[in-house]
Amino acid sequence: MAAPRRTRAMRPGTTFSVILFGLPTLFSLPKQAHAEDPPIATVTVTARKEPVVRKLDKTVHDVAAMPRAANGTAQDVLQSTPEVSVTADGRIAVKGNDQVTVLVDGKPTATMSGEERAVALQTMSGADIASVEVITNPSAAYQANGGAIVNIVLKRNRRPGARAQVRASAADRGLWNAGWSGDMARKDVSVHGSLAYRRDGTQKWRRSAVDWHDPSGHAAGDGAGDEGGDGTRYSLQTSGVFVRRIVRSAALGIDYTLSDTDSVSFSARHNSRRSRPLLDTLNVAGSGTGETVYHRISEGPNEQSDDSASLAWTRQGGGKALKATVQRSRTTGLLDKSYRDVFVAPAYPTAYSHGATRSARRLDQATLDWSRLAGSGAVHGQWGMGADLQDEVNDLHNYQASIDASTGMETPDPDTTNGYKVKTTLAAAYLTNRLRYGQWEALLGGRFERMELQVGSAQTTLRTGHWQAFNPSLHLEYALAGNAALTLSYRRSLQRPDPRDLNPFTTYVDAQNLSRGNPDLGPQRLASWEIGTTATAAQLSGSLGAFHRTSRATVVDARSNAGDVLVTSKQNGGLARSTGITGSLDWTPAAALRLGVDGSVYRIALSTPDAAALVRQHGASGYLNFRAAYSAGQDHVSLDAHVQAPAITPLGRNGSTSNVNLTWKRALTGSLDLTVNASDLFDGSKRTYRTGTATFRQAGFDHFVARRVYLGFVQKIE
Template identity: 25%
Template sequence: MAVVFAKAQGLSIQKGDGKISGVIIDSLSKQPVDFATVALEKWTDSKSVNGSISDEKGNFKLTGIGNGDYRLIVTFIGYKTTATKKITISDQNNVVKLGKIFLASSGKVLDEVTVVGQRELVENKIDKLVYNAEKDVTSKGGDAGDVLRKVPMVSVDIDGNVELRGSGNVKILINGKPSSLVNNNVADAMKMIPSNEIKNVEVITSPSAKYDAEGTSGIINIVTKKTNIAGVSGNISGTVGTRTNRGNGSLSYRTGKFGFNAGFGGMYFYPQDGSKTFLKNQFSNDTTRITSQNGVNSRGRNGGNMNFGVDYDINKTNSLSSSVKVNRRLSTNDASLLASYSTNYEGLLSQSYNSSTNNSNRAGLDWSTDYRKTFKKPQQELSFSFQLSNDEDNTDFSNHFLGISQPLDSTIRSYNAGKSHEITFQGDYAQPVSNKILLEIGGKTILRDATSDYSYEYKLAEGDFLPLSGFANAFDYTQNVYAGYSVLGFTFNKGYALKIGGRLERTEIRSNSQSSMISNNSNSYNNFIPSLTLAKNFADFSSLKVSYTKRIQRPSLRYLNPFIDTSDPLNSSFGNPNLLPEKTNSFELGYSKFFGRTSLNASVYYRNTSDVIESIVVPLDSIRSAISYANISKSSSVGVNLFGSVQVGQKVTLRGNANVYTYNAADSRVTTLYSNTSILYNMNLNASWNLPKDFVVEMFGMFNSPKRTIQGKNPSFSMFNVGFKKDVLGKRGSLGLNLSNPFNKDREFISSISGNGFNQYSQTSVPFRSLGVTFSYQFGKMDFRQQQQRSRSVGKKKGIQNDDLKQESDAQGQ
């Protein structure tokens, strides 16, 4: 669509009442051709006067045409250009219906080429916003977090935690499916996915009833690069930098009905040395107890992943595909802190050096298989999907305390073996009731089981390690979800469209614990999830959309697991197995407009949530505190999101995104010194400059306000990147240079919390400046004839989308 809008700058628009319509059809498969470019030219001088693209049904419509003689030119990659006979618009004949226009395959085989997309960086569609990451220069050599920071409405903090419109309750999918890579820890997963492998990112803020009910703020789908073009093709890329080294590659092979694809990726983060300051005051009558920690820490991270997939077209209407993905992640965190405890009357009471080591070893596997059947009637299709996910997360830590005054020398260590297992079955069917009505129905079953087996050991300076039996536990959590949905889509005259649906979900949960301190639990509940979207497309390339949906957010294992993490002995953390799901009503009004070289997307939204899951800090005694999770009564948010893009001349493009929203939380059980209402924001600016000889320069800046919780605020985050890219080897390869945070070597992050009888402050400093050199190379021989035939017979990708579970992020940095 962006191609048409860009070309429209040179059109000589003829004002009038004439209308021309038709449908673009593949001459071999007799299936509609979507996104074909339709241009209207004057018959006499071939000057373009109007244009459009075909929709998913192959339909197009041109309006506002003046009287005269014209020809219609239809083009699409892999097809021969088609021109119609003379078309005459007059007062007596101002509505022309051309019917079917057939496109024939060009029959060309392209050797050793790179296919360059011409899409805009950001596309606004009726049900989602699409960020075309492969066109972004400054993200090269980075990770998924670097890409998501550029996506409108999305924010990512320094640890990689992802929010959508200020809410962390977002479901992240990879190629339309959940992944064990993401399910256990979003922040780690974002660092594992190289930006070079991301094709685009889809943001769905108002999912229909077809999607799982979870993800109260919406869905983010990361689409990786993959080709359906016949032949052999692939790419290899690498990054060498001052903070990060990466390498990844992919290979695709297709011939006839069979296709194979494989990929790999690896990353190594140099250990980064930072500093930490922590101060907590507890008040009792006129006594103030003061706990402080000061010291340094070092974090390291590395990992890798591989994937293999095959697909087979049984015939023109039946296809089968299967894929396997494996991943492994290792991380370390070593810290050395000086801890002190004092009061305002007695002065210093105790002091010790605390040295700690925390290791995490995670491994995951995803296996999915999909079957799809299409019919002669367009949009009629049947699909069945199966997915198996396994994940293991083994962590261990040890703390050594060297007493300076009062405390004895001692060591405590812990082991936690976590496993999660998930099986999903899904069936979907779409039936066109008429040319303007589409019925979609389906069902889904998700069977989940997660375990956590942990133990603690303790020893004094001269003794042996002894088990702390009161802290050991084996926790088993089972969650089964059964769902069915129905969605009706209507297409009306004058550009109106309506989608209405309902989804019924039943959830059955059970938790068992060997610890007498934690009670076993079983529960079940039903949720009905309605959805409604009404859209209007106007002839001036603008659209208006209003939507409503209800969402729920079930807590995942991290929020539920009662394992006590005492890697920081003064600030332990543990989950709450009694958490309830969040329930959200979401309303949105959106408007988009293309005019000249400028595009604008604006939306106003409102969310109202009950049983909100938030982290809560609770004092355990005069020295120690604990971070856990609780359901607070309610929260609401009103927000405005603006995204704009403008092309300045032929070489420079400017883009900007701003999201301003309110935080309003209330719970009579939680006491805080902070106001329950705040105005927050996140915004970014991006500029790209195309230079001669295939050079590109791009700059990116991001600015986020501090994040709010009901007890206080977490750190703000901002960054600035500049990137350079040069195409080489006939545009099959590229060299790049990226610089992040050039003006400051380190970044400081400040958090402050207050509660009943206490307040606390923390400041963390981490190295952030980085320089990286990237290289990528694409290779292959591609045949577009088989691609076009297959794309019409197989159509859009289907599969499991577990838009499910409140996914964990890095713990609140108190």
């Protein structure tokens, strides 16, 4: 006899309405109800949703009722999600894999791509998120663009009636946020929307020291400030800034049922962010013959605006489902890089420079997904197929000019003033087949992708590249006795270059750094294997697994020296491998207490080009997440703690970081909650780093101070 299969968890607050007609009435009345029909008795059964649901190809974490999400951000929510690691500056990893694609409702958006993603997550309201899907090895149905996927599923309440929620919180240094969300559903139409205003801020501290090797072959000094006369040159940067942002956001969604089988849905979102940070960077540069000390002071402003809209049509019935979606998203940004140099030694007149980077990204997407139940006898399953068309355009313009203090005239720097466009066209088709036979369940898939990259200046196309690949995926599960199973998964995929890395020109970053793109970059080719086991008992559930990941044609940094300024470009040619074990354990010793832990230990091997040699290095790393939640009467307390061990990077190493967050929620009334969120209690977000190449050594740290206490409330209106 086949072992019983694990049941799927119910949806949050799932409500089943059981209509008791009575058998004679059921078979004699027509489908339509009439005014003279007798009242219909309704029995409502409510089930509590499981916080974690493990599926064949993904793990779904319910975060709708997470106290930290009520007045927090999307980054706060992801930081508290098992298997996910998020640093204070917004870098995401899944089970140690930092090649992560972030989707919203299963689709990519312009906002969640590139360097803007970190700011978007730090300012997106966590109260809008219903669940987070963690997909370590995506099936062929997903355009993974590399490694793992984190899918943010937004709330869409279709229960009949009207309801709303008002929330607000405040912290020190004049930081506060307020938001409203509501929904209404009547007959065939449901409408939901939200408005939010946020004044947030982050203290940032940075230090970077670079020792340059003399071209004649002299060794570098031991650190900044070395004046030993051996030809070593050095530079040192230190800075501190408190970035205050004003964030405005709005969202609207409409769902309309056309018939018993057809429905349409429309959604639109808008976000705008603005900051004006006063950044004072102390620069020290010199050699054994002299030293220059000056402050580079800049004040912004920096702006970003995001818009997205999507329209979807769905038909379901007869064991078949067809969904067509069109979506457009756009993000624009302005990063003001104007500054003045105030010299300390030697005493020179103050120098002025005007600079800015303007960027615009547009992503148009059309998808078609079809599925059909299939099978006979002992074999049951579901076929799926679909098509995905994407057109992404990135426009970037850089301007840098010196200003004559006496006349105000600007002289553009031809080396760092430029404009270029990157157009990416992606066409993909996939086929999947989910099969169930006895104790076996399998999800087989294949995805064919064709990619075209065009890189050009404002007037002409400089480079055009084409790539195509067939990427298979495999997910297997074998049910053991009880609620246990063995799992196996495999995925191969392409990861296209970041458009900023394709910049054919040089861009100013700061006094110590310039960036130079490489329009000849090609996509990375990644593959991932996972094998594991899962088990569930009365009060315990856990998993244990192992993985092996490889990356070919890996994009790595290529660094050079231009007048004591570090010029960073990109190139293909690196190789990367990581192998490790992962595990998780959730324990519910009592109805009021939940405990959980997950972590991973892995070994990384990197081969990175440096000058004329290939540098090979390897090292161990890992992470550990712990979480606890306790409820007693009107109070709910939750804690989540995270530790990321040191790890190697191409030609360098990053230090460890930690993060501990505590949340308390008290129900003052049936509809009013008091919330207290304490983030990064022990201020463990400081990350050190060091890099060593054939021409320089660099060491420093980035410290994004995330320690803060928010006091707020949530008022429900029904």
